[in-house]
Amino acid sequence: MLQYCLVPLGCQMNLSDSERIRTVLESMGFERTDDESRADLLGIVACSVRQKAIDKVYARIHKWNQWKNRRALLTFISGCILPSDREKLLRRFDLLFTINELPQLPDMIRQYGVVTPLAGVPQQSSGEEGIPPPGIDDQSTGYWHIRPTYSSSFEAYVPIQNGCDKFCTFCAVPYTRGREVSRPSGEILAEVERLVQHGYRSITLLGQNVNSYGQDRNSQEIGFAELLRRIGQLGRRFEEPFWLYFTSPHPHDMSDEVIDVIAEYPCLAKQIHLPLQSGDDRVLIRMNRNYRVSRYHRVVEKIRATIPQATLFTDIIVGFSGETEEQFQNTVAAMRELRFNMAYVAMYSPRPGAASSRWADDVPHEEKRRRLHLLSDVLHETSGRYNRSLLGTRHTVLVEGTDRKPGYLSGRTEGRLIVRFAGDAVIEGSHAEVCITEAAPLSLTGELIGVRRPAAVGGTR
Numbered sequence: 080m081l082q083y084c085l086v087p088l089g090c091q092m093n094l095s096d097s098e099r100i101r102t103v104l105e106s107m108g109f110e111r112t113d114d115e116s117r118a119d120l121l122g123i124v125a126c127s128v129r130q131k132a133i134d135k136v137y138a139r140i141h142k143w144n145q146w147k148n149r150r151a152l153l154t155f156i157s158g159c160i161l162p163s164d165r166e167k168l169l170r171r172f173d174l175l176f177t178i179n180e181l182p183q184l185p186d187m188i189r190q191y192g193v194v195t196p197l198a199g200v201p202q203q204s205s206g207e208e209g210i211p212p213p214g215i216d217d218q219s220t221g222y223w224h225i226r227p228t229y230s231s232s233f234e235a236y237v238p239i240q241n242g243c244d245k246f247c248t249f250c251a252v253p254y255t256r257g258r259e260v261s262r263p264s265g266e267i268l269a270e271v272e273r274l275v276q277h278g279y280r281s282i283t284l285l286g287q288n289v290n291s292y293g294q295d296r297n298s299q300e301i302g303f304a305e306l307l308r309r310i311g312q313l314g315r316r317f318e319e320p321f322w323l324y325f326t327s328p329h330p331h332d333m334s335d336e337v338i339d340v341i342a343e344y345p346c347l348a349k350q351i352h353l354p355l356q357s358g359d360d361r362v363l364i365r366m367n368r369n370y371r372v373s374r375y376h377r378v379v380e381k382i383r384a385t386i387p388q389a390t391l392f393t394d395i396i397v398g399f400s401g402e403t404e405e406q407f408q409n410t411v412a413a414m415r416e417l418r419f420n421m422a423y424v425a426m427y428s429p430r431p432g433a434a435s436s437r438w439a440d441d442v443p444h445e446e447k448r449r450r451l452h453l454l455s456d457v458l459h460e461t462s463g464r465y466n467r468s469l470l471g472t473r474h475t476v477l478v479e480g481t482d483r484k485p486g487y488l489s490g491r492t493e494g495r496l497i498v499r500f501a502g503d504a505v506i507e508g509s510h511a512e513v514c515i516t517e518a519a520p521l522s523l524t525g526e527l528i529g530v531r532r533p534a535a536v537g538g539t540r
């Protein structure tokens with residue numbers, strides 16, 4: 080049996096793409112291995128966002144090409160690849176394809192003379208189970224028809240768009256993945272329904288800019304608020320509870336209607352991840368973020384007024400090109416006022432291909448580190464205060480797995496707060512009722528009260 084090993088790097092979108100690549104390879108008869116040294120086919124789903132990820136790609140292919148002296152091996156690369164890197168990578172890898180070209184992968188592999196036992200026609204999601212045919216029938220949406228080989232039996236990512244039209248100056252995604260293309264809503268709803276039927280508890284809609292969903296289709300597709308509403312209605316038909324998340328939305332496109340719909344339907348999780356990036360208008364302009372800090376505050380006011388229990392997560396970059404101390408202090412002040420439950424703070428590093436990579440990276444590394452620590456302290460203050468307010472309250476927790484502490488499990492509330500509690504690993508993938516007994520800034524500890532076992536849990540395609 081021929082074996083493949085796939086190495087996904089980078090974000091959730093790449094992980095989601097990997098799940099579809101797996102389906103194609105396994106439909107050809109390849110068997111999965113995580114041991115690179117045993118694989119006949121080695122692939123990377125690359126990330127061009129950070130230099131570290133790019134370095135990993137070159138280190139890996141250097142090693143793999145050395146192995147080729149000893150045995151037959153085929154290598155491929157897909158994912159986020161800058162147009163300017165394509166030629167360099169093609170000299171090192173046997174195959175390079177964009178995710179849109181995934182349906183052609185079996186032909187590409189066969190052109191290398193690789194004989195596989197199966198035909199390599201991936202399962203199609205259209206035409207089965209009453210799923211309506213996709214709204215768009217062009218090549219660019221072809222890979223979404225392929226059912227993913229999900230890596231978890233209770234949480235799943237569902238891509239709803241590919242590419243981005245926003246052109247933030249620090250980001251290369253519009254150049255690596257191209258302009259925004261929305262996936263037909265019929266396909267998205269069918270995939271979500273199938274996951275719920277199979278007992279999935281946590282489903283995340285994925286896109287670079289999820290809440291501009293449908294805008295590329297000139298009124299031929301529903302918008303993001305309507306997509307959420309239809310999923311909310313679907314949720315009401317099922318007895319088994321599930322939480323539907325989405326990431327990442329853009330503050331510019333965050334409408335009141337989206338927030339109202341989240342408030343209305345119980346299955347739409349009361350957690351919002353809304354990247355702020357900076358709390359200073361001049362920095363936001365240089366980042367080409369297309370909103371002001373005051374706009375962000377208005378969106379958060381609306382969220383807090385409409386969904387008071389919602390938790391708020393964000394992304395922030397410190398030390399962006401030209402960021403002064405005064406501008407950074409505006410971010411500190413914004414973080415204090417906005418009281419995030421979680422903030423993923425990154426030190427700025429120029430990303431090859433992004434517009435800002437041509438500008439001076441002029442905030443010294445040590446200064447970036449100081450700014451990062453300062454924001455972490457602010458986060459700990461606000462999240463710690465919030466977490467302490469939960470002491471003695473009961474929460475439903477999705478059990479994700481065992482914790483580092485022996486005998487303990489780890490899970491997340493609907494608001495995606497981490498909760499640890501003593502329990503048996505057999506309840507992984509279930510909803511547990513937990514009473515909060517201890518609160519730290521970024522996690523909670525609790526006591527297990529009861530477990531709601533899933534009616535049907537199992538991997539699906």
Ligand code: SF4
Pocket residue numbers: 243244245246247250251252253287288329
């Ligand atoms: S919204 Fe900005 S940061 Fe997000 S993918 Fe698009 S260009 Fe990149």
